[in-house]
Amino acid sequence: MFFRILRSGKKAQEKMKAYIVLRRIRFLGSQTTLRFSAVRLGGNPSVGPPVSVGMHVYNGKPHRASERGRQQRRPTYTREEMDMDAKYADLRRAAEETAVVDAHAHDLVAAGSTLPFIGCFSEADGDALALAPHSLPFKRSLRDIAALYDCDPSLEKVEEFRRAQGLSSITSKCFQAANISALVVDDVSTLDKTLELESHKAFAPKVYRVVGIETLAETIINENTSSKQKEEEAQASTRRRPQQTRTKNCEQREHNEDLQKQSGVVDMTESKESVVGSSWTLDSFTEAFVAKLKSYPTQFRIFALANKIVGLKSMAAHRSGLEIDPSVSKVDAEDGLRKELATRRPLRITNKNLFDYIFIHSLEIAVEFHLPMQIHTGFGDRELGLRHCTPFHLRAVLEDKRFVKCQIVLLNASYPFSREGSYLASVYSQVYLDFGFAFPKLSVQGITSSLKELLERAPIKKVMFSTDGYAFPETYYLGAKWARDVVYRVLSAACEDGDLTIQEAIEAVEDIFRRNALHLYKLNVFHEKTTSIDDNTISSSSCLGKDDVILVRMVWNDASGQHRCRALPAERFYGIARNKGVGLGIAAVGFTSFRDAPAVGTNLTCAGEEIRLVADMSTLLRIPWSRNEEMVMVDMLTGSGEASEYCPRNALRKVTKVLLDEFNVTVKAGFENEFYLLRKSFSEGHEHWVPYDNSSYCSTSAFDGASFMLKEAHSCLKAAGIVVEQIYAREIIKSIARKHGVIATFLPKPDLNELGSGCHVHLSLWKNDQNVFMGSNKYNYHGMSNTGERFLAGVYHHLPSILAFTAPHPHSYDRIQPNTFTGAYLCWGKENREAPLRTSCPPGVPPDFVSNFEIRSFDGCANPHLGLAAIVNAGIDGLRRGLKLPPPTELNPADCASHERLPHDLLGSVEALAADKIFHELMGDKLVTSVIAMRKAEIEHYAKNPGAVHHLIHRY
Template sequence: MDFTSLKALIQTHPLIDNHAHNLLTRDTACNYAKYPLEQIISEAQGPALRNALSTLPLHRAAIQLAALYRCSSDWDHVKAARDEWVQRDYDGLIRECLRGTHTLLLDDLLTDQDVESYEWHDRFTTSQTKRIVRIEILATQTISSLMRDDSRSHDPAVLQDRWNQFSEGFKQRITGAIADPAVVGFKSVICYRTGLNVQPTEDNDDTLLLQSFARTVGQGQGSAYRVEDKRLNDWVVRQTLNLLQSAKAAASAPNKPLQLHTGLGDNDIDLVLANPAHLQSLIAQYPDVDFVLLHSSYPYTREAGYLACVYPNVYLDLGEVFPMVSRDAQESILRESLDIVPTTRLLWSTDGHFFPETFYLANKQFRDVMEKVFVDYVHQGDFTVEQAKQAAADMLFHNSNRAYSLNEKLTYEVPVSLNSLSSSTSTLDTFMRGNPDVKYIWMQFIDYTNTTRVRMFPIAEFAKIVRKERRIGICLCTQLMLQDDSIAPEGSAQGQFYMEPDLSSLCRNVGMNSKSATVMTYWKTEEGAPLPGCPRTTLQRVTNNLRELGIEVTCGFEIEVIFLQTTTDASGDTEYVPAVQNHSWSQMTRDTRTMVPLLEEIVDTLAAIGIHLEQFHAESAPGQFEFVLPPGSSVAAVDALLKARQVVTYVAEQHGLRATLHPRPLPHAAGSASHAHVSIAPPTHEDAFLAGVMRHYPALTAFTLAQDVSYDRVKSGIWAGSEWVTWGTQNRETPVRKISPGRWEIKTLDGLANMYLAIAAFLAAGYLGVKENLSLTVKDCIHDAAKLSPAEREALGITTELPKSISQSLDALDTDSALQSVIGETLVQNYTIVKRIESQRFRAMDEAVQRKWLIERY
């Protein structure tokens, strides 16, 4: 099943932010003493806010902001980078953070200090900003205008007169706001003041209401007034509803809902009275007024969802919890909101306020969580792709457009029947808005020798490719091409395939001086169908085969490189030697510490394009380091691996070094692998999957150990997988190390492999095991199998040696018809031809020449 169009819509569809607040002025944007930046992820205040630094939402936000600012994720560094951007280009920061926002609906009465007016925000959105009027502030303003002379406010007659004036004045203000075309809705914060248990009808005794008014006036004498007495607060809400209901009776009047803060808030809130269930009677009393329950009503999402399900005048807003709670909580909240609520009754908002980053984080996290949840629902059969796309577009845009009578038109329409062309165009447009300095796009693919092939285009020409106004043909003989561009005898100059960009992989080039970006491609036939033999298509197809069996795959990679510097010998020839000598595994020697600036630059550069390393450290060989990448879906994880390798290479070049993936560039030191972690979920079929891997392992090494030099690294006693086909729990002397249920590390894998094909072969073997329900006859090995006796190996079911050369692996692949059928016979045939010729050429080379040749290319 292809989720590309669904993911593209969720990530790029314009949105209407139905509840937000004004941004700080540039002069106050970095006044953290008054406006702590930590407020972006916490409702805590004062001393309690200091604890936010140790929360999961802040750690996540720091990583995402570090990618935005292109700095490290240390919180102090994040703030420093933010300060620099604010001073340099505050408008540019805001524009980046509000990217994708079509319309803002602002509650612009949160404060009247230090913020820009609501109209000022128009410059950052597609459409004009609209107002949401806070009714308690109107009530306060009305009281203040009447009580300038409060010396006789205790006189009953004066108090009655002031009440009458207040009542009339407040209604006039509400009526005026209803008539104001800039106002599209109202908001009550009664949840903060006296709770959501609003009395739905008037008191029979007006004296009680007058007494409530008197208490409010009395408490405010000589200072600002605050409406926080229950009877008066309830009256303010009811009068607003009365006026909205009356206005709704006019056939031509636009709909103007009442928003109510529910659930999550600071310590002013009585959490019990923040439950929207208290509003049920009030909602029933005013069936012609639409109620918007703000902030997912967290932690009362299900109660709010019930109200939105059974009352046609209730919407549930999904804002504020993004980015205030953890990723898992956000996912749970979205799932709970979908329990019974029609997707036409769900609205999106950021609750963005003061800092533009509140908008950025909320929108990014919501889109990511929505993508995960919706893809899962489609995979489980709860949604079709088209239904999920309709629901996403409704929640992001159409529901708010309808609920607030905005009558907005999309600047670029992404219809329900979104096809690959329109989604790709939208994705490119979104990318270019965020990267306006990019002028060139590199379209690239990886051939069977693991050589990266690139075509470069000015952005205008690449846009034509995306719009399918032109195609990029590549000669079919590329599938039989070697590193020096020579073609195997079986190749021909006739025929071509076409490169089709996968915009989900579009990523700017960093680590070098270039205003360009890279995109990976699929190979297509003349008719536009997938071309047999395309490595990315093959991996995606095998992943889909497992998905059809109910198995999801996740992959993660380790990059091992050795940093080399060049020297010149007496004859003038260039030699490669380790960048440092005093070096060992996971140790920071004096030599190793000189590499720290380079390592940190690599980590920061990767973070700038959204690749956040899990760890990095020194490996065993001189100048050798390891960078551990985060996990992801199979194709996306390989894409990230290739991009990360390029960044490591580019940054090293800036320092005059060569970062090589050569499996054994230093004959007397440990080699470099490219270990992969593969997980299947659920792990129910892990034994059958592993049984398939064990059965087909000799054949799949043709892809994982792709050159003869690869086999120099795989020897007993050096934690490289040893020499027998077996597996072991946390055993690094087995080709497959089991880490946990359904998760393994592939040890016999290095940087010379085409990783799309290597992972496809591993998954294909596991797929055959599950499909055939194989029994796992190879037992858990806790030793180096090469050091066991034949009898001990036999007792563990270890009967097959690993191939000792690429020729032996290719022979095994030639006889493994089952694995060939899953990977693809055409691909295997062409791959085998290329690899046999490649092996012959390498064997003919002098060892030193071959070593240098490979270092310069890998």
């Protein structure tokens, strides 16, 4: 039995994840096909009755409030509004039940804080705060809190309830009602008695930290000054002489100092030193600041950020405005530091030149390590002048070539400059939007109009929710509650206007409330969901790394295409290995499919250096089919913490970086995972694996016979959330098959009488969120742009070499044969499935254009990272040299004598790779040399042992 799990299609190809389409069932003894529609993974909310008026949402489930609460909250609906709610019931359900990621918040304060509770309704203070109860946001918010607490809607009664229940109780109640799955908290708060970050983990499943760059700079100076002052005081104390040894000169000097103090005259030379107590220079400060910033992760790498911090934050708008000078001189910054050091402690930086200098250095670090930079914009602090807070002032930074790859998040909906923020997000790939703080500081109309303005031009994929909650847990609850309501209002109105379909609006809810933040901040969060299949229930926890986890699998895909892992006790993984990794003999990266020993010629030995397997925490996954276990993808690092030259993931990372640096282009890819189902059989005392059944191609009975396994595999994929690694999909499918006593094998051709199974990959090219593989009115070569044609031409010219990575086993070439839809000839075609390279025009794309291309000569024995790296490598060469494609092939290439045959076997591909120096240059000579040696060892072994290929059904 043959199945295909297609993770490409239009949307999955664009996003590289999130769709599973059970596309084809084929049987080893016959030809049958079954197609049915795409099923969204991890996207649509669970089906159920909409949450009605008078109900709170706790962990996504309705919880009925008291009668008093219902009476306080029950609005009056017109018939038109009721019809509207019925029409958009699924959209409302999605808005109300999605577990949100709060992408920008502040620390809570302890119960004994001097901050008045009324401060959660307004940013005012003093006499202005006394009038806050007369504002629309205050009146609405107070009623909402009273309904949650089941008390009278008065400030006195609410505060009385808070005191009686205690901080822990009310915080739990607010966070449960808010249904927050992850919390991103900055450290810029200066409020009285703020709680430590760890304290927040009692109320939210996952909590992450964002570091305020100005707060960090001030802390470094203040702490250093304080320690120096103590040193000086101690030294002065030891220098003091006994009273009886004083001279008359000493007594006279003290008498003069007393007179100066009494008359108000102070020696400024001594006064300044006592105030400053510091010998900072700009160089020494910069060194200390950068070192501290880089020290937050254990080893500051792009693979380990989730363990410590997930972003940086600037409050420049509060102090010096957003007119940041990216070319601020060192001389001006030094002068600014000198002026700041002349002020009293604790230091609070306000000098614009120093501010700009700190910001630019921090943004460079953020770019280097792929950290988003949050920037306060618009309203939010009485000290700032609004004219200095418009995000338009950031254009000088955005246009600077150093920052073309930065990620800047404009906070607070940029209010009242929401349209300006929307415009910037639409024209600058670096700009993202966060609409926190509008809740609950604005009226409903104010919040709604602000969000509408953000969505007027900004891509939905760039808009994120946050509560901007601070100090009091009620601010988190109110932010989440009204965000859900307003997002529903805005998106349903967009549906009415024809801007969105209902399904697109539901997708937008997931993006805004969850997915965009998960992607941007690289958070490892999987929201809780449960799917029942008959009597089996499969669930994934909303919180990874809990006490019930026993083992963690650290998984990698080696150069021979095999999945390998190291399993660690959870306490060891989370205590040590998560940050420091685990050791692996470097010889292991040269293992072949037939022997766990390095192939001759790889130059790898067991006496060689050790590599470290370090977890990429953004890929951490609770294993749905195995209780008490998690798995995580790993990167291979050297002992010094650098990426290993033998790491397949790093090879892909390197070539995509070159593509981005040189051409400002990124690649999106989607894989088709095809596999056969085999069952165990015994004949004459020997074990055999035979087709699961012998029904015909496209047989409905074939699906009936295996549907229970497919449903369970599908449920596990859903329970895993959005799968970001092709490896995980295969692991799930194989594991569910094993559970039912069968094998799911991704081997290209377990039966030579069948067509075989592949792992076709679809790729597109993107620049500034636009598909640049697709042609335009200015340039359209068979539906491709100039960039698209050159990239594909590079792949075409290097295809024989690429096969050494995408068809890496001698057995792979049993599949790549004429008239088998695998692409056996060197050619390309539009929608030609006999060509190895096929440009695609899926539904929704104009017929004169193509959106992506497919490589059909890619199978399940390949390492997906190395295969993609080889393809991108070839594409870069096409772009660099401006290569051109020959005319497309519209006929079966087997019938055209002019088409050259691709290598008939692995040896031909290996010889092509050995002679193709472009792969050595970009992917690394050590890696390519090792791969060539491994392929030659495979060729020699299977030539001597042709029957050994049947054992590979267990390895692939």
